[in-house]
Amino acid sequence: MITMDDIVREGHPMLRTVTKEVPIPPTKEDQETLKEMLQFIKNSQDEELAQKYNLRPGVGLAAPQLGLDKRMLAIHVEDLKGRLYSYGLFNPRIVSHSVEGGYLSGGEGCLSVDREVPGIVPRHARVTVKAFDLEGNEVKLRLKGYPAIVIQHEIDHLNGVMFYDHINKENPFYVPENAKAVDQE
Incomplete structure (x- = not known):
């Protein structure tokens, strides 16, 4: 079972690594790891289990956060209408995106970052x-x-990018022209 002790923290070189593709079909070992990653996220959202195992609640986890050089991620998140998006994915890639931007009004957090990083993360x-x-x-x-914000955050991990890399250094709360807060729709 994955615990918070397994999560590598800010400063670990794996978090700045562009990860390697997973051979398809995936090995049993890779499938098991990805299932465990998804289970970890589900457990972290269950108050009882989170307390029992000292888990920080999360909505996504990428393999580099476990120190693994693999293009694997798990997300378990509900949209504002309560629809569940729960996936374990190998080799995810964004093939198209909107011109319109989006962001979370309260900024983003990360299981690998043990501090608040205020600012708008344009996505x-x-x-x-x-x-x-x-x-x-x-x-x-x-x-x-x-859900789109969450998957972009996790895909960034696969490319060695941290969420705060996107925050405007001069004006952390700068909102790009074509962007709106997706958590206030």
């Missing part, structure tokens, strides 16, 4: 992602709003 309001699911089947996901 795309909508993205289309191609990837392989837990069984190795190709999937195409169209995400908008909060």
Whole structure:
């Protein structure tokens, strides 16, 4: 079982690494790791389990956060309408995105970052992602709003990018012209 002790923290070189593609079909070991990653996120959202195992609540986890040089991520998140987006993905890539931007009004956080980093993190309001699911089947996901922000955050991890890299250094609360807060729609 993955715990908070398994999560590498800010400053770890793996968080700045562009990760390697996972061979498809995935190995049993990679499938098990990805299932565990998804279970960790689900457990972190369960108050009882989070307290029992001292987990910080999260909505996504990428393999580099476990020190793994693999293009794997898990998300488990609800949109504002309560629709659940729960995926374990191999080799996800954004194949198209909206011109319109989106961001979370309260900024973003990260299980690998143990501090508050105030500021607007500009993202795309909508993205289309191609990837392989837990069984190795190709999937195409169209995400908008909060789930789109979450998957972009996790894909960034696969490319060695941290969320605060996107924050405007001179004006952390600068909102780009074509962007709106996706958590206030």
